Amino acid sequence: MNAPTFQALNAGDSLRLFLEGSFERQVPVEREFEFLFQSLEENAGGWMPTAIAGKRQRKYSRSSVWKALDEGRKGKSTSIELFRSDSDLLSSLTLYLGLTTPQPSLSLNLQVQPLSYFNEQERCRTFVKMVRDWAARYPSPFAMAHSAADDQLSGAPHFGRDDEATLRDGFDKVYELFWLNVFGPKLVARVGRERMLSAPAHRVEELPNGAVLLVLWPTAADFASDEARVAQARAHVHLRPDLDFDAVLRTLRERSAALVPIEPSFHPDVAPFLSRLPAEFAISERQRKIAELNAFRPPEPEEWLPAALPSEVENSERVLMSYGDLSEGLIAGLHAKVPSIMDETPESLTDLDVYFWRENFPERYERQLIDSHTAPALGAYLGDVLVRRLGGTWVPRRKLEESQVRVGKRVWLPFLRARRYMQSRQSLLEYSLTQFFRAVNQHRP
Numbered sequence: 001m002n003a004p005t006f007q008a009l010n011a012g013d014s015l016r017l018f019l020e021g022s023f024e025r026q027v028p029v030e031r032e033f034e035f036l037f038q039s040l041e042e043n044a045g046g047w048m049p050t051a052i053a054g055k056r057q058r059k060y061s062r063s064s065v066w067k068a069l070d071e072g073r074k075g076k077s078t079s080i081e082l083f084r085s086d087s088d089l090l091s092s093l094t095l096y097l098g099l100t101t102p103q104p105s106l107s108l109n110l111q112v113q114p115l116s117y118f119n120e121q122e123r124c125r126t127f128v129k130m131v132r133d134w135a136a137r138y139p140s141p142f143a144m145a146h147s148a149a150d151d152q153l154s155g156a157p158h159f160g161r162d163d164e165a166t167l168r169d170g171f172d173k174v175y176e177l178f179w180l181n182v183f184g185p186k187l188v189a190r191v192g193r194e195r196m197l198s199a200p201a202h203r204v205e206e207l208p209n210g211a212v213l214l215v216l217w218p219t220a221a222d223f224a225s226d227e228a229r230v231a232q233a234r235a236h237v238h239l240r241p242d243l244d245f246d247a248v249l250r251t252l253r254e255r256s257a258a259l260v261p262i263e264p265s266f267h268p269d270v271a272p273f274l275s276r277l278p279a280e281f282a283i284s285e286r287q288r289k290i291a292e293l294n295a296f297r298p299p300e301p302e303e304w305l306p307a308a309l310p311s312e313v314e315n316s317e318r319v320l321m322s323y324g325d326l327s328e329g330l331i332a333g334l335h336a337k338v339p340s341i342m343d344e345t346p347e348s349l350t351d352l353d354v355y356f357w358r359e360n361f362p363e364r365y366e367r368q369l370i371d372s373h374t375a376p377a378l379g380a381y382l383g384d385v386l387v388r389r390l391g392g393t394w395v396p397r398r399k400l401e402e403s404q405v406r407v408g409k410r411v412w413l414p415f416l417r418a419r420r421y422m423q424s425r426q427s428l429l430e431y432s433l434t435q436f437f438r439a440v441n442q443h444r445p
Contacts, residue, residue: 003053003083003092013283014113015220017131017145021138025104029097030066035137037062043130045123047091047112049082069097076100089117106138115147118220128180128203128215135182136207142171142187146178147223152284153255177236179220185210191239201235224256262290270298273353273434280358298430301439303413308395308404319396326380344385349433357428375422376400379415382433386412386440408445
């Protein structure tokens with residue numbers, strides 16, 4: 001079992017908890033955090049982590065936690081990740097401890113996916129109890145739990161500020177309300193304790209250390225419903241009378257609309273490629289990107305001729321060997337990152353499309369290198385796939401971009417296609433290898 005990757009946790013929306021607090025350094029770490037893990041074990045339920053990622057992976061137990069924290073220590077800090085990687089339920093809890101004096105700190109970052117797991121009130125109740133336990137024991141200026149996607153749309157943690165202002169001021173006022181909020185004593189005093197405790201919310205509770213716990217709605221997964229958004233706007237404006245209710249609600253509704261699932265309906269000639277791109281975007285942007293990709297229509301391939309230009313090279317075999325060297329060079333350079341390139345199949349072309357797009361290859365790497373090496377090597381590889389998979393025949397020319405592969409009654413220009421393909425990130429879509437192969441296949445007799 002491996003710890004969930006960013007891509008795995010970004011596959012769908014999740015409940016994200018962020019809590020920064022402090023703790024007592026006078027007692028051993030094991031004794032100080034026994035309470036934290038006891039509350040975790042009592043309240044996590046189905047998403048309870050089962051393993052620990054550190055210098056080596058361990059099955060979860062408190063003794064394993066202490067060992068991993070000790071192994072992970074670097075100077076005056078240490079961190080570990082606890083995780084669960086079931087097929088239908090992922091969780092990742094990162095615990096960071098700053099062991100400086102006079103006030104040691106801790107940071108908890110938790111994600112549980114899918115968010116729909118928290119459709120049930122009882123699961124949400126035990127989650128809130130756990131966070132309440134932690135916030136009461138480890139004083140925090142601010143903590144929150146909310147949809148990861150909506151958290152991204154909210155602008156957190158900067159809320160329109162630059163890095164310097166964010167670092168300096170932190171959560172110095174109620175920039176946003178989340179499903180679950182813990183406001184530290186300083187923020188409570190700034191808002192006004194009476195105003196804070198009278199907020200219209202599902203649950204408002206004063207903690208023993210002076211912080212206030214505020215839960216907007218019974219279930220976390222229902223955050224985007226219109227009723228939940230109205231409640232969110234009312235509570236936010238109650239705590240921030242300077243805000244306009246209609247404006248706040250309008251923004252929240254726009255965020256809900258941005259998260260409504262859109263059914264993928266990609267152009268069939270590029271669907272194998274485009275269907276893999278939404279996962280490359282943050283979950284908050286995904287539906288907008290799906291809509292954009294649904295509307296995308298690639299131009300018809302123009303890299304072909306109705307009849308072959310005659311081959312004017314003196315030694316065709318030597319030229320074809322040079323094409324093979326170019327193709328093999330591409331395979332050697334990319335086989336670790338795109339393993340299927342070894343197979344020279346239509347699927348390997350789609351894998352290359354995704355790789356080059358993900359890397360933003362045409363705009364990230366040196367243009368001279370792309371034009372002199374990458375594009376020619378890719379043209380040779382593309383031509384070899386047409387030869388191997390569609391029965392094509394090379395017609396070499398002195399100029400690479402005039403070199404052709406005859407398939408049926410047409411001849412195709414793979415080097416020209418590769419040059420156009422490698423011009424920009426947008427050109428990777430407009431001149432995809434996936435579409436080119438399909439066009440050639442469609443025009444076979």
